[in-house]
Amino acid sequence: DAGVIQSPRHEVTEMGQEVTLRCKPISGHDYLFWYRQTMMRGLELLIYFNNNVPIDDSGMPEDRFSAKMPNASFSTLKIQPSEPRDSAVYFCASSHGQGRANEKLFFGSGTQLSVL
Amino acid sequence: QKEVEQDPGPLSVPEGAIVSLNCTYSNSAFQYFMWYRQYSRKGPELLMYTYSSGNKEDGRFTAQVDKSSKYISLFIRDSQPSDSATYLCAMRGYSSASKIIFGSGTRLSIRP
Numbered sequence A: 001d002a003g004v005i006q007s008p009r010h011e012v013t014e015m016g017q018e019v020t021l022r023c024k025p026i027s028g029h030d031y032l033f034w035y036r037q038t039m040m041r042g043l044e045l046l047i048y049f050n051n052n053v054p055i056d057d058s059g060m061p062e063d064r065f066s067a068k069m070p071n072a073s074f075s076t077l078k079i080q081p082s083e084p085r086d087s088a089v090y091f092c093a094s095s096h097g098q099g100r101a102n103e104k105l106f107f108g109s110g111t112q113l114s115v116l
Numbered sequence B: 001q002k003e004v005e006q007d008p009g010p011l012s013v014p015e016g017a018i019v020s021l022n023c024t025y026s027n028s029a030f031q032y033f034m035w036y037r038q039y040s041r042k043g044p045e046l047l048m049y050t051y052s053s054g055n056k057e058d059g060r061f062t063a064q065v066d067k068s069s070k071y072i073s074l075f076i077r078d079s080q081p082s083d084s085a086t087y088l089c090a091m092r093g094y095s096s097a098s099k100i101i102f103g104s105g106t107r108l109s110i111r112p
Helices: none
Strands: A005-007 A010-013 A019-024 A031-038 A042-050 A053-056 A065-071 A074-079 A088-095 A111-115 B004-006 B011-014 B019-025 B032-038 B045-051 B054-058 B061-066 B071-076 B085-092 B106-111
Touching: A005 A088, A010 A019, A019 A088, A019 A111, A031 A074, A042 A065, A042 A074, A053 A065, A074 A088, B004 B085, B011 B019, B019 B085, B019 B106, B032 B061, B045 B054, B045 B061, B071 B085
Parallel strands: A010 A111, B011 B106
Antiparallel strands: A005 A019, A019 A074, A031 A042, A031 A088, A042 A053, A065 A074, A088 A111, B004 B019, B019 B071, B032 B045, B032 B085, B054 B061, B061 B071, B085 B106
């Protein structure tokens, strides 16, 4: 398996623009997570899905952020409009949630987002 | 106060040294404790996990959990330059639906 695949790897955009980050989880994994990592705040959970259904979005910072998972093999995180303080590395992770396996998160390589 | 506290470092030690990385936490409901390793420009990868208190060993790595003190540790024996990375502790409650909370990570550098 290729692991969790994220695109784009880098994104540079101007304030006010819409940004869409994409993620393909590992096949067979039923949990998908979106994290944001910054030097100041570390790794923060934004939202997670179970079987394509959003379970907890309490970490989504504002209404400017939205996430979807239309099927088991694809998810998007959208920021509209983007702001400079959204600059961070955004990670997608997936896991197989049966039993005690949920702590074994498999992360993608991340999207480095810079909002100018 | 953050639920999970971790010294950000950086920590620099010579090759072959024993490394000790630590985290403290405040939520007594945490039952699963993990250590993730993150290389530069990569996502974190699970290194070890333990349930409740006690020790767990895997090769050169030992994870220790002291729930009475709300303190967890990761020891690396015979450290190698390839161990240079950021180490993040993580933990969650018993329910599989509970969120995993990460520490901010400790940057470790092993000098050849």
